[in-house]
Amino acid sequence: MSERSQSHSTVDPPAPSPTVVTIPPGATYAAGFLDRKAQEALRDTVREIVARAPFYRPCMPKTGKPFSVVMSNCGPLGWVSDRDGYRYQARHPQTGEPWPAMPEILLDAWRRLAAYPHPPEACLINFYDETARLGLHVDQDETDFEAPVVSLSLGDTAVFRIGGDTRKAPTRSIKLKSGDAIVLGGPARRAFHGVDRILPGSSDLLKSGRLNLTMRRVTRPE
Numbered sequence: 164m165s166e167r168s169q170s171h172s173t174v175d176p177p178a179p180s181p182t183v184v185t186i187p188p189g190a191t192y193a194a195g196f197l198d199r200k201a202q203e204a205l206r207d208t209v210r211e212i213v214a215r216a217p218f219y220r221p222c223m224p225k226t227g228k229p230f231s232v233v234m235s236n237c238g239p240l241g242w243v244s245d246r247d248g249y250r251y252q253a254r255h256p257q258t259g260e261p262w263p264a265m266p267e268i269l270l271d272a273w274r275r276l277a278a279y280p281h282p283p284e285a286c287l288i289n290f291y292d293e294t295a296r297l298g299l300h301v302d303q304d305e306t307d308f309e310a311p312v313v314s315l316s317l318g319d320t321a322v323f324r325i326g327g328d329t330r331k332a333p334t335r336s337i338k339l340k341s342g343d344a345i346v347l348g349g350p351a352r353r354a355f356h357g358v359d360r361i362l363p364g365s366s367d368l369l370k371s372g373r374l375n376l377t378m379r380r381v382t383r384p385e
């Protein structure tokens with residue numbers, strides 16, 4: 164080997180830059196929790212749910228400003244928002260029908276991720292089109308804060324923002340991709356979080372846009 168090629172061979176290739184994500188204590192980020200097959204199965208299950216409980220556009224309490232996200236639910240309870248406020252209720256606000264049952268695929272994800280002995284009672288299903296976003300908020304309409312919130316993402320990547328227990332606490336961004344899960348438990352159960360934007364065309368799982376499913380325990384078990 165010539166001197167020249169020897170010296171060339173000692174040059175290290177640039178190290179791949181690692182993706183470092185720091186999240187608040189109590190939050191768990193499980194990248195790639197659902198493989199492609201599981202994502203397809205969950206997508207198809209969501210299609211069946213929304214065929215019976217169609218997406219509707221909630222609005223802000225008091226002002227009536229429409230959300231950019233459309234929503235549905237499954238499970239015994241569903242989270243809704245209208246001029247009267249935020250709440251959980253057993254029926255779809257437009258059809259008056261009970262929400263479809265929580266499918267096994269979601270109960271299984273809860274059992275694997277939640278570290279909580281009782282089943283979730285609500286799964287909020289959000290659909291984001293290319294321009295939808297969700298402002299910083301805390302999930303606080305539940306009575307049992309011992310249980311975490313378990314979130315699953317499908318379709319286009321979301322720029323998810325998470326901070327601390329005050330609106331002014333520093334925040335950080337995580338790109339939630341199709342199949343990623345995030346669990347907000349412990350101190351992070353009351354963390355402010357939201358979605359700044361969707362990255363259009365970043366996944367081919369859906370025709371366009373993003374689905375997010377968040378499972379919640381609403382009532383304190385007996």
Ligand code: SIN
Nearest residue numbers: 289314323358375377
């Ligand atoms: C939510 O906070 O309800 C949804 C968060 C997300 O879409 O990732």
Ligand code: MN
Nearest residue numbers: 300301302356
């Ligand atoms: Mn939330």
